[in-house]
Amino acid sequence: IAGITQAPTSQILAAGRRMTLRCTQDMRHNAMYWYRQDLGLGLRLIHYSNTAGTTGKGEVPDGYSVSRANTDDFPLTLASAVPSQTSVYFCASSDGSSNNEQFFGPGTRLTVL
Amino acid sequence: GQNIDQPTEMTATEGAIVQINCTYQTSGFNGLFWYQQHAGEAPTFLSYNVLDGLEEKGRFSSFLSRSKGYSYLLLKELQMKDSASYLCAVRDKDYQLIWGAGTKLIIKP
Numbered sequence: 001i002a003g004i005t006q007a008p009t010s011q012i013l014a015a016g017r018r019m020t021l022r023c024t025q026d027m028r029h030n031a032m033y034w035y036r037q038d039l040g041l042g043l044r045l046i047h048y049s050n051t052a053g054t055t056g057k058g059e060v061p062d063g064y065s066v067s068r069a070n071t072d073d074f075p076l077t078l079a080s081a082v083p084s085q086t087s088v089y090f091c092a093s094s095d096g097s098s099n100n101e102q103f104f105g106p107g108t109r110l111t112v113l
Numbered sequence: 114g115q116n117i118d119q120p121t122e123m124t125a126t127e128g129a130i131v132q133i134n135c136t137y138q139t140s141g142f143n144g145l146f147w148y149q150q151h152a153g154e155a156p157t158f159l160s161y162n163v164l165d166g167l168e169e170k171g172r173f174s175s176f177l178s179r180s181k182g183y184s185y186l187l188l189k190e191l192q193m194k195d196s197a198s199y200l201c202a203v204r205d206k207d208y209q210l211i212w213g214a215g216t217k218l219i220i221k222p
Contacts (some may be wrong), residue, residue, distance in 0.1 A: 042117065042200070042212030043156070058209070090155060100144070100204065104155035 003027065004105035006091050012111045013081050021076045021108050023091030031094045032074040033102065034058075034066060036087040043090065049074055050096075081112045115139045117213035119201050124219045125191055133186045133199050133216045141206025147175050147186045148200040150215065156200055159186070188218075196220045 004025045013019050025032065030051045035043040045058030049068040063085060065077045074093075078085055088109050092102040116138045125131040137145070144163040148156035162168055162177035162184060174187040186199055198215040205211055 040214055042214045043202075043210075044212070045209060048209070100208070101146070101158045101161065102210065104157070106155050 004091055004093055004103055006089075006105040006108050008108060009106070010109040010111075012113065013078075015082055015112055016080050019078045019081055019110070021078075021089055021091075021110070023074045023076070023105055024072050025074075025091075025093045025103075025105075026072065027093060027095070027103065028071060029093035029095045029103070030071070031096055031100075032068065033092045033094075034064070034074070034076045035090045035092065036060065036085075037090060037107075038087050046076065046089075081110075083112045086110060086112045115203075115205065115211045117201055117203060117211055119199075119213045119216045121214070122217045122219065124221060125188075127191055127193060127220055127222050129191050130187065130189050131191060131218065133188075133201075133218065135184045135186070135201035135213060137182050137184070137201070137203045137211075137213075139203045139205045139211055142179060143204040143206070143208055145175075145177055145184050146202045146204070146210065147173075147184075148202065149197050150200055151197045159199075191220050193220050193222070 007022045033048045034046040047066040049055045052071045090107045091105040094102045119135045147159040150156040160175040167176045172189045177184045200215045201213040202210040
């Protein structure tokens with residue numbers, strides 16, 4: 001692995017189904033983030049984790065949950081998907097340095113029907 | 114509320130110079146970032162400004178005026194591969210990034 005990986009690349013999901021988007025990084029970064037990106041809108045933060053064992057809510061957390069059991073993995077779960085959760089989801093990480101540059105995974109394109 | 118404004122779309126000619134502006138109103142300020150995002154790909158980091166002034170990195174430069182809540186990204190000697198969206202983001206008082214919607218830059222030969 002080099003950087004951040006996300007799985008699946010894309011998914012079509014029926015409304016009401018549960019779905020977990022996976023994110024793994026091998027850079028030993030402390031902080032990790034989940035964003036959604038919709039046409040005409042900026043990236044919006046869903047949840048974040050500043051370090052393993054801790055999580056926090058971002059701008060649009062409703063309908064999503066996360067866990068951070070270890071440094072490398074930060075899965076995002078949709079408990080009961082709804083069509084408004086159709087979006088491109090990006091996972092990102094940063095090392096907490098002064099500029100706190102975020103490195104992004106390739107994204108997951110999710111369609112909820 | 115927090116707000117980042119940047120033009121939706123700009124067009125420029127190969128070999129020319131283009132300036133993409135970003136204005137912001139945020140709860141606190143702890144740095145401003147520019148990212149590049151090609152269609153269908155992830156954003157990648159371009160520049161970071163935390164103090165007023167110009168930061169130059171090859172063909173790309175970024176300027177910040179904190180008193181005016183203003184930044185710009187300057188791209189010189191435009192190449193076709195520079196066709197992409199450019200995202201402005203401000204780190205707020207809670208050290209979270211607030212993102213603009215992005216500026217789609219179209220380069221014409």
